[in-house]
Amino acid sequence: MDNALDACEEAQVLPDIYISIKKTGPEMFRIIVEDNGPGIVPKQVPFVYGKLLYGSRFHQIRQTRGQQGIGISAAVLYAQLTSGIPTVVISRTGAKEPAHQFEIQIKIETNEPDVISDKVVEWDRIHGTRVQIEFKSTMSAKKKLLEYLKYTSVVNPHARFRVELDDESFTFERVSQEVIACPVAIQPHPHGIEFGQLKRMAAASDEKLLDFLVNGFSRVGKKTAQEMCDKAGLKATVKVNGLPAEELKNLLAAMQSVAVPAPPTTQCLSPIGEDLIRRGLDKEFQMDFVSARTRPSSVYSGHPFVVEAAIGYGGRLEPEGNAIILRFANRVPLMYQQGACAVTECVSNVNWKAYNISQQGLPLGPVLLLVHVASTNVPFTSESKDAIASIPEIEKEIVLALQDLGRELKTFLSRRDRNKLAEDRARAVCAVIPEIAAKVSEIVEKPLVDTTPIEGRLMKKLIAKKWTTDGNVTIEVNNYTSSDVEISVYDISADNAAGADMPPAFSTEMDGQFTKVWKMAIPKHTVWRVTYPGKGGGMLDIRGIEDNKKMVVDLDV
Amino acid sequence: MSKEELDARAMKALMGIASAWYDQMKGGEIPSISLPTRTKYNIEYDDASEVWKYGDKESLRTAATAKTATHLLKMAYVIGFVKTQLRENRSSTLREMYYISEGWKRAKFGAQDESNFLVEDLEIISDVPREGFHLRPEENGASVYGPMRIREPTRRGPKLIHCQDDVGEAGYSIPNNVENLELVDHDAKFLIAMETGGMYDRLIENGFDEEYNAILLHLKGQPARSSRRLLNRISQTWNLPILVFTDGDPWSYRIYASVAYGAIKSAHMSELLATPKAQFLGLQPSDIRDYNLPSDKLSDKDVEALNAELTDPRFATEYWKKQINLQLELGLKSEQQAFAARGLDFVTKKYLPARLTEMGVI
Numbered sequence: 001m002d003n004a005l006d007a008c009e010e011a012q013v014l015p016d017i018y019i020s021i022k023k024t025g026p027e028m029f030r031i032i033v034e035d036n037g038p039g040i041v042p043k044q045v046p047f048v049y050g051k052l053l054y055g056s057r058f059h060q061i062r063q064t065r066g067q068q069g070i071g072i073s074a075a076v077l078y079a080q081l082t083s084g085i086p087t088v089v090i091s092r093t094g095a096k097e098p099a100h101q102f103e104i105q106i107k108i109e110t111n112e113p114d115v116i117s118d119k120v121v122e123w124d125r126i127h128g129t130r131v132q133i134e135f136k137s138t139m140s141a142k143k144k145l146l147e148y149l150k151y152t153s154v155v156n157p158h159a160r161f162r163v164e165l166d167d168e169s170f171t172f173e174r175v176s177q178e179v180i181a182c183p184v185a186i187q188p189h190p191h192g193i194e195f196g197q198l199k200r201m202a203a204a205s206d207e208k209l210l211d212f213l214v215n216g217f218s219r220v221g222k223k224t225a226q227e228m229c230d231k232a233g234l235k236a237t238v239k240v241n242g243l244p245a246e247e248l249k250n251l252l253a254a255m256q257s258v259a260v261p262a263p264p265t266t267q268c269l270s271p272i273g274e275d276l277i278r279r280g281l282d283k284e285f286q287m288d289f290v291s292a293r294t295r296p297s298s299v300y301s302g303h304p305f306v307v308e309a310a311i312g313y314g315g316r317l318e319p320e321g322n323a324i325i326l327r328f329a330n331r332v333p334l335m336y337q338q339g340a341c342a343v344t345e346c347v348s349n350v351n352w353k354a355y356n357i358s359q360q361g362l363p364l365g366p367v368l369l370l371v372h373v374a375s376t377n378v379p380f381t382s383e384s385k386d387a388i389a390s391i392p393e394i395e396k397e398i399v400l401a402l403q404d405l406g407r408e409l410k411t412f413l414s415r416r417d418r419n420k421l422a423e424d425r426a427r428a429v430c431a432v433i434p435e436i437a438a439k440v441s442e443i444v445e446k447p448l449v450d451t452t453p454i455e456g457r458l459m460k461k462l463i464a465k466k467w468t469t470d471g472n473v474t475i476e477v478n479n480y481t482s483s484d485v486e487i488s489v490y491d492i493s494a495d496n497a498a499g500a501d502m503p504p505a506f507s508t509e510m511d512g513q514f515t516k517v518w519k520m521a522i523p524k525h526t527v528w529r530v531t532y533p534g535k536g537g538g539m540l541d542i543r544g545i546e547d548n549k550k551m552v553v554d555l556d557v
Numbered sequence: 558m559s560k561e562e563l564d565a566r567a568m569k570a571l572m573g574i575a576s577a578w579y580d581q582m583k584g585g586e587i588p589s590i591s592l593p594t595r596t597k598y599n600i601e602y603d604d605a606s607e608v609w610k611y612g613d614k615e616s617l618r619t620a621a622t623a624k625t626a627t628h629l630l631k632m633a634y635v636i637g638f639v640k641t642q643l644r645e646n647r648s649s650t651l652r653e654m655y656y657i658s659e660g661w662k663r664a665k666f667g668a669q670d671e672s673n674f675l676v677e678d679l680e681i682i683s684d685v686p687r688e689g690f691h692l693r694p695e696e697n698g699a700s701v702y703g704p705m706r707i708r709e710p711t712r713r714g715p716k717l718i719h720c721q722d723d724v725g726e727a728g729y730s731i732p733n734n735v736e737n738l739e740l741v742d743h744d745a746k747f748l749i750a751m752e753t754g755g756m757y758d759r760l761i762e763n764g765f766d767e768e769y770n771a772i773l774l775h776l777k778g779q780p781a782r783s784s785r786r787l788l789n790r791i792s793q794t795w796n797l798p799i800l801v802f803t804d805g806d807p808w809s810y811r812i813y814a815s816v817a818y819g820a821i822k823s824a825h826m827s828e829l830l831a832t833p834k835a836q837f838l839g840l841q842p843s844d845i846r847d848y849n850l851p852s853d854k855l856s857d858k859d860v861e862a863l864n865a866e867l868t869d870p871r872f873a874t875e876y877w878k879k880q881i882n883l884q885l886e887l888g889l890k891s892e893q894q895a896f897a898a899r900g901l902d903f904v905t906k907k908y909l910p911a912r913l914t915e916m917g918v919i
Contacts, residue, residue, distance in 0.1 A: 424623045429587075432626035435663060437582050439633040443575040443640060453585040458621075 002332055003072055005156060007037030007129070009270075014174065015159035019149075021139075023166060028083060029137050034130040039093035042100040042118070049076050049089055049131070050104045050113025073106065075133055080105045082136035086116050090130040092123055099123035139166075144335055146170070150284050151326055151333035155272055155372060157280040175279045187218040189263040190228070190255040192302025192377065198252050202240040209243075209251075210236035219261045228254045262299040269297055269306050269374050272331065277310045277370065285368060288314030289412045292370075293401045300393035305375035307394065309401035310368075311409050317366035323347075325362070327388070328372040334386055341387035343371045346398040355406035356413050367409075371398055422551075429458050430465055430553040456480040456525070462545055464489065467555035468536035473497075475540065476529045479522040487545055489518045489530075493538025500532035513538070560710075560737055563689045568643050570683030571636045571690075578633070588629055589619040592678060593825070600824050602870065607833035609819045609871065611681070627663065628675075634664040635675055639690045648691035651676065681825040688734040699784045702728035702761055703772030705743035717741065720772070726761060728775070735787045740794045747918050748772040748791060749838065749909075750780075752803035752812055755894050756904070763905040769919065772797070776812065782823065785816060785830045792832045798918050799832055805840035805850075806890040807862035807881075810872070813837045818871045839912060842884035845891045848908070851898050852889035859890060 008015035013036055020032040040048055049072060076087045092099035103116040123130075142165065149161055153172035161172040188197065190213075205212050213225035220228075229236045231254035234247060243251070272280070277292035292310035299305070317324065327334040327343045338344050344362070352363040363369070379389040388394070434451050441448045455463060455478065462485060463478045473495060479485055488505075491497070497504055497516045504516040522528050542550045578588040593599060593611040601612040620626035638657065642648060649657070651673055658666045666672045676687050687694075706719050709732065720729045732738065749771055751757045757775040760766065766773055772791075776784055792799050801816055803809035817835040819827035845852055855863070863881050866872045872881065884890070896904040913919045 421622075425621060427623040428620055428626035432623060432630055432663065433582070433587065433620055436578065436588055436620065436626065436630045436633050439630065439637055439664075440575050440578045440582070440588075443633065443637050444572065444579050446579060449579060449582045451582055454582065454587055457585060458587070 004033060004035035004037055004129070005152075005159060005331070008035060008159070010038065013037065014177065015156070016162075017159060018162045020164040021145075021166070022164075023139075024134060027136050027138060028134065029139075030132065030134045032130065032132045034125075034128065036125060036128040039097075039127045039129055040091045041093055042091070042102075045089055045091055045100065045102050046104055046113035046115050049073060049087060049102075050106050050115070051111055072131070075135070076104060077106050077108075079133045079135040083134045085134040088132040090121065090123055092125060092127055092129075095126045099125075148333055148335055151328070151335075152331075154280040154284050154326065154370070155277070155328050155331045155333070157272075157276045157283065173283070175283050176276055186263060186268045186304075186376075187216060189299075189302035190217050190220060190258070190260050192263070193217075193252070193255070195249065195252055198255075199245070199248055202243060202248060205240050207240060208237050209234055209240050212240045213255075217255075218263045224258060224260060227258050231258060260302075263302060263304050268376055269304055271297075271306045271308050271374055272372060274308075274310075277308060277372075281310060281312055281368070281370065285312060285317065286315045287312040287317060287366075287368065288416075289409065291405055291408045293404050295397045295401050298393060298397055300379075300391050303375055303377040303379075305373060305378075305394060305397075307397035307401055308370075308372040308374070309398065309405055310370040311402075311405040312368035312370075313409055313412065314366050317368055319366045321364065323363040323365065323367035323369055326368065326370040328370070329378040329380070329385070329388060330374050331372070332385075334388070336384075337381070337386040340381055342390045342395055343373070343388055343398060345390065346371070346395050346402065350399060350402045350406060352406060355410040357406070357409070369402070371401075373398075426459065426463075426551045426553055429455055430463060430551070431555050434555075452478065459551060462487070462522075462542060462550045464540060464542050464550070464552045465555055466491070466536065466540050466553075468534070471533055471535075472531050473534040473536045474529065474531045476527060477522060477542070478527050479524055481549060482524055484521065484523045485545055486521045487519075488543045489520075490541040490543060491516045491518075491538065492540075493534070493536065495532065495534030495536070495538075497532040497534065500530055502530040563685070563736065564643055567683065567685045567689035568640065570685050571639055571679070574679075574682060575633065575636055578629070587620050589617055590629065590632070590682065591615050591617045592681060595677075595681075595821070595824075600821060603827075606828050608827035608831040609824055610827050611824045631658075631661075631664045631666065631671075631675060632679065634658070634661050635672075635679065639679075639692070642691045646691075648693055650693045654692065677822065677825075684825075686736070686826060686829060688736050693733045694782060699775045699777040699781065700728035700730050700757075701772060701774045701787070702757075703743075703748070703766045703774075704745050704770055705772055706741040708739040708741055710737050721766065728757075728761070728773070731783050731787055733783050735783050735790065738787070738790075740790060743772070743795055743797070744770060745772045745795075745797060746770045747798040747800060747913075748774060748788070749800045749802050750774040750776050750784075750788060750816065750835075751893070752776055752778065752809055753893060756802065759894075759901070760905060763902060765905045765909070768905075769909075769913075776801075776816075779812060780816060782826075782830060785832070788816060788832045788835065789830060792834050799835040800838040800913075800916070800918065801835055802838040802893060803840065804890070804892045805842060805845055805884075806855075807859055807866055809840075810837075810866060810877075814869075814871045836916065838916070839908075840891055840893050840895075842880045842887060842889075844908075844912075845887060845889055846883070848896070848899070850891040850895045852887075852891040852895070855884070855888050855890055860885065 004017050005015055016036045018034040022030045024030045051073060079085060079087055086103040086105045089102045089104060090099055098120045100118060101121040102118050105114045105116060107114045149163060149172060153161055157176045158174055158178060160174045163170040201216055207215065209229055210225050213220050213228055214222060226236060232251040234251060271294045274292040274294050278290050281290050290310065290312045293308065295307045297304055297306040325338060325344060325347055327341055334341065347369055348361050352359040357367060358364045373388055373394060379391050381387045381389045433454060437449045437451045460480050462481055465476045467474055475489060475491060477489065492513055492515045494512060496514045497507060505519045507514055507516045518530060520528055536556050540552050540554060542552060581588045592615060594614040594616050599612045599614040600609050603610045618625050618628065620629045638654065652669060655666050655669050655672045658672065676692060680687055701720055703720055706717060708715050708717050718724065718729060746769065751773065754775055757773055760773050765771060788799055791797055801813045803812050816832055819831035823830055844850065863885055867881055896908055
């Protein structure tokens with residue numbers, strides 16, 4: 001799947017990916033992954049699938065999901081060892097080209113592809129690739145798999161995933177129609193290079209040392225290159241492909257000790273962007289509040305990186321327990337070893353209590369945190385690529401992003417609490433106090449005390465109330481403000497308001513719900529009232545006045 | 558106070574609350590009520606009456622939020638309910654009132670606790686015990702056995718009862734409302750209130766009441782209000798020594814404290830419910846040592862509770878400091894029935910006579 005997404009990005013098409021997992025026997029499963037990417041030229045297919053470490057992107061310095069070329073060929077090998085069934089690959093590179101179907105295995109002794117069959121077939125896709133692998137497995141990780149797809153969909157909002165698991169099918173729809181820009185490869189930075197890479201580059205070059213440094217590395221000018229030559233004790237004119245390993249080592253040390261400006265970051269990285277993260281999260285998690293932050297790009301040990309984070313609150317999130325943490329590296333969800341990951345450590349290190357969120361190590365409550373680290377070389381703690389290593393430069397960026405989002409969430413929460421308080425007060429004053437008045441008047445055996453003066457004094461607003469008694473619905477609008485108002489009352493319920501003592505200006509029906517609208521002018525400190533036979537319920541709204549000057553209370557609730 | 562007087566006082570107090578709210582609302586004010594803060598930080602020792610009472614920290618409850626407004630609404634409904642009960646001369650249990658509130662719509666109680674708490678609030682505000690509202694507690698009172706006569710008004714007319722001659726072996730059951738109980742006369746030297754039924758039965762079976770002219774009272778664990786009120790009245794009316802005999806662990810010492818000094822939950826009623834003259838008989842930590850009683854190790858919670866008692870003003874006497882520190886040193890606790898290890902007669906023949914002599918009671 002990661003390969004499919006990478007391929008679509010390179011070809012600048014909106015990914016449309018199909019995944020199918022079917023049980024074919026006891027503990028045997030057939031996996032199909034199909035994409036609409038650019039396809040693979042037939043000559044290359046056997047190598048991509050049938051040779052370990054055939055990484056097409058191994059030496060490129062840009063942000064990609066896959067890197068070393070281990071994943072897919074390892075899967076082919078695993079299938080071969082557990083089921084003995086060869087992997088079937090169909091690929092097509094364009095409308096004018098026919099689709100090719102291969103059956104592939106790996107010659108284990110030599111790590112060379114073993115093509116069992118290769119034939120031209122009919123295929124409905126114009127371009128794309130389809131891989132069918134059959135191996136031994138279980139469905140115990142089904143929940144994790146669906147989570148993986150859901151999270152992948154969050155950070156790839158331009159992609160559509162269709163999934164068939166046994167007999168169930170799921171679709172993760174795309175919310176963005178924009179093709180994301182494919183990251184452009186840059187030259188390696190002298191501070192971010194390893195010996196093996198330098199040796200390979202040197203061997204492949206016929207340039208002189210100075211030119212090799214200037215042309216082969218980013219941000220190295222003639223002056224800097226000369227400084228490196230001097231430090232390494234090498235002549236600027238020496239041919240690099242003749243340098244012995246010992247001298248290359250000196251050269252590498254010199255390259256890394258000379259000050260070089262940070263590598264360019266804009267083209268080689270492809271952050272998701274604040275807007276798309278928000279849309280992606282909105283799509284998969286229904287929350288009350290979402291905010292995202294893309295930090296400016298930065299560099300560690302010569303590798304450009306950018307940190308993105310998002311925070312979500314409320315809605316359908318679990319109100320109790322630890323916050324959900326979604327971790328991504330180059331748009332790939334990290335599913336395992338949450339505890340060992342630098343992201344988790346950063347989340348724990350932020351003082352969430354300062355943002356009105358409870359915390360026990362991790363923040364608690366209906367909180368979702370997303371952290372995406374994009375880099376030309378994401379530092380993982382191990383080869384399984386489950387957890388991001390603790391790199392101070394990256395951690396600093398993560399913490400800054402989270403703090404920034406925490407502040408935004410705090411603003412949201414305090415505004416929400418203020419609204420809640422105002423609503424709570426309105427409910428007390430408009431609904432409960434009249435009931436206290438009724439009961440108390442009954443106890444002391446005196447006439448019913450009128451509580452509208454209390455309302456008016458406290459609220460200084462336009463107050464609309466609706467209640468039902470003896471089969472009659474009454475709507476009352478009190479203008480406690482200090483100015484005359486012209487407003488409309490919208491009353492939506494199952495009652496049609498026939499027989500109202502004041503007929504609505506208009507009334508429409510939809511699915512058994514009637515929308516009744518009254519328009520009127522209410523001078524200050526006066527009351528407008530309508531009564532009609534009905535059952536009440538539904539919803540009431542006032543339009544034509546600012547939100548902070550009105551209060552709507554349904555007394556039946 | 559007679560029943561009629563109490564009823565009249567209750568009615569007047571409740572109507573006073575309702576009238577105050579009526580006047581507040583008539584004047585365009587949000588109804589409110591002020592109550593003492595009901596936490597242990599607002600409990601003070603009253604030198605004159607020698608009991609613990611609420612201090613003068615008050616909190617004002619104003620119906621300005623949905624929560625407090627609903628609380629006041631519930632209070633209004635309870636007042637209305639009690640008014641009807643008083644007028645019709647009926648009574649109900651707290652639990653019955655909780656079920657009756659089902660029909661009160663918005664004023665309905667969420668849980669039994671809520672109605673109990675609200676009734677306590679009303680007791681505090683009106684200075685009338687709940688018996689005056691014709692509200693009965695759920696659990697029945699404990700029992701008493703000994704040379705005393707009481708007159709109980711029953712639905713079949715007043716009954717004169719001798720608490721040895723006219724009752725079975727289980728004793729006289731203390732009614733929920735002891736206000737109307739008349740303490741006629743007695744032939745007792747002292748009263749022992751016991752935590753466990755086992756010890757109560759042991760003393761009756763061994764004839765301890767006859768031999769020493771003792772009134773025996775079974776507290777049934779944490780004592781009910783009616784038991785505490787009866788102890789208070791016996792102490793005041795007959796001026797008899799009151800002795801409390803419990804297990805030898807920190808939780809049982811608190812039973813003694815609630816009899817002698819009152820509980821936080823009912824600090825507003827301390828003058829009626831506490832018996833400051835009550836003395837602690839045992840089981841003392843020194844008894845565990847002196848009689849080498851079978852014992853259990855103190856748990857961490859026990860140790861915690863003992864340490865809390867060391868800082869509790871109610872236990873701030875030389876006697877308690879010595880006993881509690883001794884217990885912490887021993888690291889042991891014993892039940893009062895552990896005396897059985899020395900024979901069934903040991904407690905009545907040896908321990909109690911010795912201890913009562915030491916206390917100067919016999």
